[in-house]
Amino acid sequence: MRQYICKNGFSQNLDVKFTASKRLYSVVQKGHFRNYFRYLNIDFFKTVLINGETCQRDYLSYSESTGSIYCVPCLLFENKTNFSKTGFSDWKHPKKISYHENSPEHKLCSYKMKELASDLSKINTKLMHQIETEKKYWISVLTRVCSVVKSLASHGLSFRGDVE
Secondary structure, X not given: OHHHHHHHOOOOOOOOOOHHHOEEEEEEEOXXXXXXXXXXXXXXXXXXXXXXXXXXXXXXXXXXXXXXXXXXXXXXXXXXXXXXXXXXXXXXXXXXXXXXXXXXXXXXXXXXXXXXXXXXXXXXXXXXXXXXXXXXXXHHHHHHHHHHHHXXXXXXXXXXXXXX
């Protein structure tokens, strides 16, 4: 699973409507409770750097089934945070995404994911895959040859011709 995602990538699901991310919040205003809803905003998938440049948070993925966002590197490499276990859905405090982004655990998982992706793209890995494929092919050829020899021997037939 890790290798597949590192090699092929994953979808952030940004093209769907975020209706499943609806969360109810209550506030006391002038002595009365007021309920309101918050939704995931597309801007949570972007961050502004110190120099003012806007970058995509390409490590986040939205789940329609839970209405939460997940940190894919932390999910793949078993980081025990809410971003990998239950997902993040506190739309009132989006700053927590930045806190997670700067945490050492997240940085380690992101590093592991990039290392695995770079290892998968190396020639050595491709050669090993080619060797494995060729090995499987020749094993299947040998299996078929053995089956033919056993079949001929069990029926008392010769390899070629009538008498041998």
